Amino acid sequence: MSADPERPSEPAAVLRAAEAELLDLAIESGRAEWVQATYITDDTTDLSARATARLLAATARWARTAAALPRGGASAADQRKIQLLRTGLPLIAPGDPALGRELAGTVNGMQAIYAKHRHAPAGASEPVDLQALSRILAEERDPVRLEDAWTGWYRVGREIRRPFVRYVELANVGARELDFADLGELWRSRYDLPPDDLAREVERLWQQVRPLYDLLHAYVRGRLVARYGADRVPERGPIPAHLLGNMWAQSWESIYPLVAPPEEAAGADLTELLRRRGVAPVEMVRTAERFFVSLGLPPLPSSFWERSMFERPRDREVVCHASAWDVDLVDDLRIKMCIEVTGDDFTTLHHELGHNYYQRAYAGQPYLFRDSAHDGFHEAIGDTIALSVTPEYLARIGLLDRAPAPGPDIGLLLHRALEKIAFLPFGLLVDRWRWEVFSGAIAPADYNRTWWALVARYQGVAPPAPRSDAEFDPGAKYHVPANVPYLRYFLAHLLQFQFHRALARAAGEQGPLHRASIYGSTAAGDRLRAMLELGASVPWPDALEALTGERRMDARGLLDYFAPLERWLREETRHLPTGW
Numbered sequence: 119m120s121a122d123p124e125r126p127s128e129p130a131a132v133l134r135a136a137e138a139e140l141l142d143l144a145i146e147s148g149r150a151e152w153v154q155a156t157y158i159t160d161d162t163t164d165l166s167a168r169a170t171a172r173l174l175a176a177t178a179r180w181a182r183t184a185a186a187l188p189r190g191g192a193s194a195a196d197q198r199k200i201q202l203l204r205t206g207l208p209l210i211a212p213g214d215p216a217l218g219r220e221l222a223g224t225v226n227g228m229q230a231i232y233a234k235h236r237h238a239p240a241g242a243s244e245p246v247d248l249q250a251l252s253r254i255l256a257e258e259r260d261p262v263r264l265e266d267a268w269t270g271w272y273r274v275g276r277e278i279r280r281p282f283v284r285y286v287e288l289a290n291v292g293a294r295e296l297d298f299a300d301l302g303e304l305w306r307s308r309y310d311l312p313p314d315d316l317a318r319e320v321e322r323l324w325q326q327v328r329p330l331y332d333l334l335h336a337y338v339r340g341r342l343v344a345r346y347g348a349d350r351v352p353e354r355g356p357i358p359a360h361l362l363g364n365m366w367a368q369s370w371e372s373i374y375p376l377v378a379p380p381e382e383a384a385g386a387d388l389t390e391l392l393r394r395r396g397v398a399p400v401e402m403v404r405t406a407e408r409f410f411v412s413l414g415l416p417p418l419p420s421s422f423w424e425r426s427m428f429e430r431p432r433d434r435e436v437v438c439h440a441s442a443w444d445v446d447l448v449d450d451l452r453i454k455m456c457i458e459v460t461g462d463d464f465t466t467l468h469h470e471l472g473h474n475y476y477q478r479a480y481a482g483q484p485y486l487f488r489d490s491a492h493d494g495f496h497e498a499i500g501d502t503i504a505l506s507v508t509p510e511y512l513a514r515i516g517l518l519d520r521a522p523a524p525g526p527d528i529g530l531l532l533h534r535a536l537e538k539i540a541f542l543p544f545g546l547l548v549d550r551w552r553w554e555v556f557s558g559a560i561a562p563a564d565y566n567r568t569w570w571a572l573v574a575r576y577q578g579v580a581p582p583a584p585r586s587d588a589e590f591d592p593g594a595k596y597h598v599p600a601n602v603p604y605l606r607y608f609l610a611h612l613l614q615f616q617f618h619r620a621l622a623r624a625a626g627e628q629g630p631l632h633r634a635s636i637y638g639s640t641a642a643g644d645r646l647r648a649m650l651e652l653g654a655s656v657p658w659p660d661a662l663e664a665l666t667g668e669r670r671m672d673a674r675g676l677l678d679y680f681a682p683l684e685r686w687l688r689e690e691t692r693h694l695p696t697g698w
């Protein structure tokens with residue numbers, strides 16, 4: 119026993135005290151951040167920055183205390199907690215309280231700039247927000263209007279640039295005080311692997327999927343050349359970013375009608391189905407919840423329905439970027455989203471509820487284990503469920519009259535590929551860029567140029583017109599001003615296909631993976647819950663094994679899923695140039 123109960127010296131006692139204090143501070147900052155994100159004012163921004171700064175400072179302080187403890191007496195679980203104290207949060211406050219507050223304030227301030235940015239599209243009298251500009255990107259086909267909406271949104275970066283430079287300095291101060299080389303190394307240290315091995319593992323996974331991406335890129339480029347002409351879309355060069363249906367060219371499903379195989383019936387357009395039935399946003403949430411319940415998981419608590427934000431309020435500024443919360447870290451689950459009645463948002467709802475069901479499943483763990491196995495797991499759960507939104511499922515819940523008989527399903531697979539395969543290089547490059555920014559290999563003067571060099575290299579995409587170094591285009595992507603690591607989404611896009619394949623088998627599905635749905639399978643639900651409940655209490659390979667029987671992340675699940683499409687794309691692109 120330690121002599122002074124106020125200053126324990128044994129690992130178990132130190133961790134108990136740390137977890138009690140941090141839980142309390144996490145709830146406090148969660149409440150403050152919720153209010154800020156759903157009602158942005160200077161006051162709420164300041165209050166939430168203070169609460170966040172307190173949590174970050176206390177976490178850093180406990181991490182330093184824990185690091186100095188003798189390891190001999192610590193159980194394996196406590197050793198893991200000591201490690202998680204160091205790496206669990208994506209930001210470390212510098213020990214100097216003034217700098218800590220400045221850092222939290224800078225991040226919240228960048229988020230507020232991002233949330234408040236508006237642009238008046240060509241011909242419109244009123245400035246509109248990101249959501250409306252994104253709708254133009256998705257639905258408009260006139261390249262001039264597309265470029266205008268794109269350029270108008272990307273102007274947001276100019277204001278974010280200066281605080282971003284300061285944030286990089288301050289975040290690195292905090293990371294170095296905990297003996298990381300820089301914040302990027304901290305982010306890479308959260309995968310139960312040495313940070314350099316993680317970077318190599320990611321490269322291996324990318325090489326597995328790259329040939330498929332190249333095929334999709336060549337096919338889509340060919341169709342866009344046919345649509346817009348070779349003077350707008352170079353036959354052998356990168357694709358202009360504003361023609362791919364998404365502000366960041368990160369997923370391309372909105373241009374499905376432009377690239378659909380001519381012989382395929384357009385397939386079920388989910389947006390149209392939802393609108394035709396007059397489904398309201400809250401009913402979309404109910405439908406997504408029913409999927410989880412069909413697996414044997416409990417319904418969401420009534421507080422979820424009372425406290426969530428489902429639609430954009432008219433009377434105040436909010437952070438519309440979708441997110442899921444567990445404010446008391448037990449059962450105060452909420453989502454915050456500006457839901458539109460689209461297939462895209464229907465998918466995102468499953469994504470968000472996946473976070474909520476994970477949070478709830480690990481709520482029985484001690485504070486430091488109340489997290490996913492690694493962050494890619496958190497991002498993969500809801501997406502895994504959304505892969506089960508098949509024509510058969512839509513027919514079962516009455517959104518489709520009847521599911522078409524399984525065929526080559528090229529249309530369906532191509533639609534999914536525009537969503538999932540197109541995403542992969544983007545999912546990779548955001549943190550490839552930030553790792554180098556944090557390490558100092560990329561200097562502020564080179565921020566914009568290096569960003570577009572990576573976009574060109576990985577995505578084969580180019581801005582609509584040359585960008586000047588005065589712009590700060592990475593700032594136009596939410597996760598950059600909001601300090602959210604992005605590699606998680608790349609990993610999630612591979613993991614979800616591993617999960618889907620394993621759960622489909624557990625559910626007894628025999629057919630092709632793109633037609634398999636785990637809806638209604640409690641066998642699949644049990645398997646899923648067994649993994650979710652582990653939280654962060656074990657290294658992620660153990661969690662992966664609990665669900666899939668595999669211990670490595672692997673692109674094979676994704677490649678299996680898309681195998682019929684890959685054959686088709688190979689044939690279609692036989693006479694087209696590939697690469698850029």
Ligand code: X8Z
Pocket residue numbers: 439440441466469607
């Ligand atoms: O940010 C998200 C989620 C919230 S964690 C809506 N996603 C990434 C993005 O929007 O860029 C989901 C897919 C990738």
Ligand code: ZN
Pocket residue numbers: 469473496497
């Ligand atoms: Zn997410």
